[in-house]
Amino acid sequence: MAQRIDVKDLDIYYGDFHAVADVSMTIDPRSVTAFIGPSGCGKSTFLRTLNRMHEVIPGARVEGTVAMEGVDLYGDDIDPVAVRRQVGMVFQRPNPFPTMSIQENVLAGVKLVNKRISKADAADLVEQSLVGANLWNEVKDRLDKPGAGLSGGQQQRLCIARAIAVKPDVLLMDEPCSALDPISTLAIEDLIAELKQSYTIVIVTHNMQQAARVSDRTAFFNIAGTGKPGRLIEMGDTGTMFSSPTEKATEDYISGRFG
Template sequence: MSTTDETVKLPPVPGGPAPHAPVAASRSASLEARDISAWFGDHKVLDRVSLSMPAQRVTALIGPSGCGKSTFLRILNRMHELIGTASLAGQVLLDGEDIYDRGRRITQARREIGMVFQKPNPFPAMSIYDNVLAGLKMNGVRAGRNERDDLVEECLTKAGLWREVADRLRQPGGALSGGQQQRLCIARSLAVRPRVLLMDEPCSALDPTSTRRIEQTIGELSDEVTIVIVTHNMQQAARVSHSCAFFLAEQGTPGVIVEHGPTDAMFNSPTDERTSDYVNGRFG
């Protein structure tokens, strides 16, 4: 059998089984941060942050700009350490196993914990089809043509993009609109079968229609993959999340979590007055 025809058995895409595969149990995982502190050089940006993010749930990170939410998100899949001056303390547990253990490969952590960024970042000259499959190539996963075709269709469907691009899969991903590019990035993340999907303000630059479609995608995926989203849109946090964590950095101090809990309680009966002021738009 030639290399191009060699196939591997891929687990189901979060959100549903592969078109020709039996239904499989969820592969989502719980994520827990324990006493996370973070620095850029001598500047401390997070101070002993702990948070449990349950499997098959959407956790929203809210709070004013500059309080460490995006830094915390990047720590959750070991992207923080890509910055030369960055350092951290604490643990990040994926189903109870610390992703920062010395024996754990960084590539494995980033495969199991995917990331969708604020600004869509498809490979602009690469086709829509190849964009979806890019993560497989980076991880050394080979699959036959039929399996690749099925995977591309399924991931684009789950990202709410298939109907819009099915007849132009060989066109460049960079030719899509901003909202379509963001959904393409979600499809690309799903193709490597993440157990957790991190989203850093994925709708901040999108129109209301694209935002609504991505929110629908988040809702559809949450049964199968754990989602953690940073958002400054309080209405969005209320719509898409099961729980919220309110970050705050006051008077030049490092960011901390003031309060966290079920989304309904955080918005309607918070225990801290600062949380109430923020979710009701009195500051931030």
């Protein structure tokens, strides 16, 4: 299930614009890795290269390697569609499919791979995924109601259920709580702590307390100025990063003396 990711000398470009420069890092399986840093520093862009979602934007390209258990995701014979089935993603704003019921939403990804899933298997998978996303008790009586009718926090957990229903190896979360109230945020954070038992989780967050609460390791990205590429400044155990970071820039950012 959970897999380790090795990123080596990764540069990301949008056309001529050099967005992120020279990132190398290792992301451990069964752990939560948090990316922090000021807006525009490239942490979301970098996150999206881990499942090749950045390619949705025309002109985007990368140099370097992203290897999952030794297999380069950017190898010539690798299909981005297959990568995305292996690496799930949860977005900043909850985005359940509005035309689908709760149950259909959970099954949306599964139906792409396995069109003939039996009713019983589908029901099992829906329950299992919704339980996994801590949402089952709240929605079990209205699985056929529209997913868009849930609260924001419930919608985000529905999106997590949808992502884990396809049984990915890695789960990417791009500021998953930034559109949610504190109570929903807490629910998602608890969920992240449970999910890391079986998945490799990478989370981008603007909330430093959140990074400190949920992550095992933290990576700090920064940008030298407008138009310059973002860089990975420092990465380490979350405890160390927040108590005694090596770099001055990290300390300034964490203690709020910066942007």
